[in-house]
Amino acid sequence: MSKRPSDSKGFETRAIHSGRDFVGDTGAVTPPIWLTSTFEYGNPNGFDYTRSGNPNFRLLDRTVASLEGAAHATSFGSGVSAITAIVSTLKSGDVVLAEENIYGCTFRLFSQVFAKFGVEVRYVDFTDPASLEGVANHAPALVWIESPTNPNLKIIDIAAVADVSHAADASLVVDNTFASSYLQRPVELGADLSLISLTKYSNGHSDALVGSVCTNSDEWHEKMTFAQKALGLQPSPMDCWLTLRGAKTEAIRMERHSSNALAFATFLEHETDAVTVRYPFLPSHPQYELAKRQMAAGSGIVTVDFGRSLEDTIKMVGALSLFPRAESLGGIESLVCHPASMTHAAIPKETREAVGITDSLVRFSVGIETVEDLIDDVRDALQA
Secondary structure (H helix, E strand, O other): OOOOOOOOOOHHHHHHHOOOOOOOOOOOOOOOOOOOOEOOOOOOOOOOEHHHOOHHHHHHHHHHHHHHOOOEEEEEOOHHHHHHHHHOOOOOOOEEEEEOOOOHHHHHHHHHHHHHHOOEEEEEOOOOHHHHHOHHHHOOOEEEEEOOOOOOOOOOOHHHHHHHHHHOOOEEEEEOOOOOOOOOOHHHHOOOEEEEEOOOOOOOOOOOOOEEEEEOOHHHHHHHHHHHHHOOOOOOHHHHHHHHHHHOOHHHHHHHHHHHHHHHHHHHHHHOOOOEEEOOOOOOOOOHHHHHHHOOOOOOEEEEEOOOOHHHHHHHHHOOOOOOEOOOOOOOOOEEEOHHHOOOOOOOHHHHHHOOOOOOEEEEEOOOOOHHHHHHHHHHHHHO
């Protein structure tokens, strides 16, 4: 068994060297994929059935926990599976206090699934100081935020929300998907749980579905392990292997995503007639100073409101050649999303627009291509 690097080593070193256990006497530099549904009873590592554990799960868990600065990580079949695992710990009558600009699938789970079981979700603007001051009034079991949010890229003060959540005896969940483990580590900022869709930046190649929940709490870790097995939320060994492979290059990819996205956002802000351009590391961003303190870079998502009609916005998106229209983000290739008709279509129009998700809002996932080519593609689409 190879020696696991200490957490004092750099992110890149831990990403590359944390996942080499269970190779036995083969000397394999890259561990294999354990495509087995079951294990012989009495094996020294305690594996019995892949739904409740597999070497590929364990290798990914150890690596993600290290990269997130957490004691534990539990892998799931997708980011939504990870959300399900957390919410499954609640009981009828519990309150979740959530950021109003929340991922569409999270909203759908809350409103169409868990509401039937008596879980109440209340939405507030966590960039409003009054919302922070009023957390205890809701007596929440969980406080649920994203930072940056999807798709408006609001930056939430994680440490401040952690303080008020704990004062109200609530656990804080932070969806860290848009930032990535390389740029932001919520557990180190006081969050109880860092939820991350590893499908996105951790994997980085748009070829696997995996989610993870990271925590320093032994109690929460036990709950997540139970949910993985009892609810059948486990990932596949193949997807874990792919994600572990992707994580080895996460650092250099995130640096390129961030530099490309900043140049792309600067172009949109200064050379187009866009109404608003949102990117955490643009000085015009409302929470720019907080973003600079809380994140190592701005990540790869740029959100822009072109101020055009629904028809013209969809035409413009369709005219792009280097940005396939697709739901998801974080891969090496650039993508474009029209939230009102795609990721947030499940949210009622009046609810979407109340939090700024207009018909003319467009979300770009900026990849690692030559950024001048991406800029030229958008310039041509706007002119067309």
